Amino acid sequence: MPLIVTGSIGIDHIEAPTGEAKESLGGSSVYFSAAASFFAPVRLVGAVGDDFPNRFIETIESFKGVDTAGLEIRTGSKTFRWHGKYHENMNHRDTLETQLNVLGEALPPIPEAYRDSKYVFLANTHPAGQLALLKEFPDHTLVVADTMDLWIETERPILLDLLKQIDGLVLNDSEATMLTEESNIVNAADAILKLGPKFVVIKKGEHGALLRHADGHAVLPAYPAANVVDPTGAGDSFAGGMMGSLAASGELSLPSLTKAMACGTVVASYLIEAFSLTKLQEIDRATIDARLNEYRAMMTF
């Protein structure tokens, strides 16, 4: 079933205790697409400037399932850039610089051939933009959105409108607390279901994720990662693996969503072992399935 993602494509500069990567391929939709492609074909919609290196397009296209017909190279514009620095424990980071560039201009056009997309992931952006995008895919089977603290604080009414129109919401624990004013995340998840979505996934970074679905809960720890080189894109690749698995199964049941979260967890666990997409380029579906089995065994009693 066709899966589509819209979001940022960027050139990152990352500093971490494990090293430094300058002029590195990044962006939420890039991490998402690469991760999803192990499970289902994925359509990538996003704009870059004419400074975007050709080798980055080759990297994106090295992921066989990624369709780049929706990747616009805008002449005269510059690519989104992000510069961040991780703290010693790798769980916190500071943003040193953000250059919105093409992300601050008009949205890229959506190819006609993409309008039949059934599985839609609205990566984090202004909720008005997410609502506008939603209208582009009238035949959708499933729409899942990501959001962030900025929109919860500044655009709550329009975000609440969006929540009534989507099937699933993905956000992190502090955002869930901010949105619902519930400090207990289990209660926060319950409160989010009352705002519209049929399910919500609360990401806790190195501590795993919680799913609240009409039929119950799923809780999964993160994969115990000893070799964390660069956590950038972990949340996006988690969402990509999850949506790819859902698009492949075509099922929105609690067991299917639990499996999808496990797929997201495992892809993210590989992603963070190297800078940018390096590690994901080295693995295949069999590698992922092997770690899925290992991960399952770690929770089996």
Place this chain on the structure above:
Amino acid sequence: MPLIVTGSIGIDHIEAPTGEAKESLGGSSVYFSAAASFFAPVRLVGAVGDDFPNRFIETIESFKGVDTAGLEIRTGSKTFRWHGKYHENMNHRDTLETQLNVLGEALPPIPEAYRDSKYVFLANTHPAGQLALLKEFPDHTLVVADTMDLWIETERPILLDLLKQIDGLVLNDSEATMLTEESNIVNAADAILKLGPKFVVIKKGEHGALLRHADGHAVLPAYPAANVVDPTGAGDSFAGGMMGSLAASGELSLPSLTKAMACGTVVASYLIEAFSLTKLQEIDRATIDARLNEYRAMMTF
């Protein structure tokens, strides 16, 4: 197989956003014993003063598997007291007052009949005391110790000596980092195995626990608890459920330890639903098994 625990028995004063409990039964070995008793008989060694209310002894003895022959009521002494206050999110607390009282005096004698104990839990106390206690149980099958930041900082040489003589260590994530100087807890767990223990359980509170065993890892999330009234004793009841399950199974394999961690997780999830031991008094093994099944389903994919 007989399980023994030594540790504090206390009178707590707890303030939380959910209410206040004055003159409330607490102490690490009390929480441990009550939790373990659902799985295996447990011998409790500890001292209280003559201010210890009779009703507290009745509460302890209401847990059928708890043997209180090792509970000394010391005339002229006062019971250990702890006064703590939880923050709004229930995950952090401040200690407002501690009165060591009888805990600062001589250790209670260990009944002769307890010397054949096979499963030994050395609750958190000075590691010299833990080493002395260890010698009292020459026929042990399994010794597991808890520790804390204070001993890691101030008594490292003797703690390292203890680690060479025990089978398992239980501690929380910040303590694991402090002990090993590894900020990644997976690496910290590996480093702890090199110090002697055959396994280590790193507790992450509301985020679950990680086990490192010679044969591999187990990772379990916490049970998603919506109704958190009082987290006091959660770590001790986790350890109690875990050791009770191990004593019942008699197996120290990775699958047996994973099951034991799940038992600890579920007993702790009940404990925190009310002040002191109130909730544990209301449940039985069948209640625990039902939640174990529910918890397992939340991770099944």
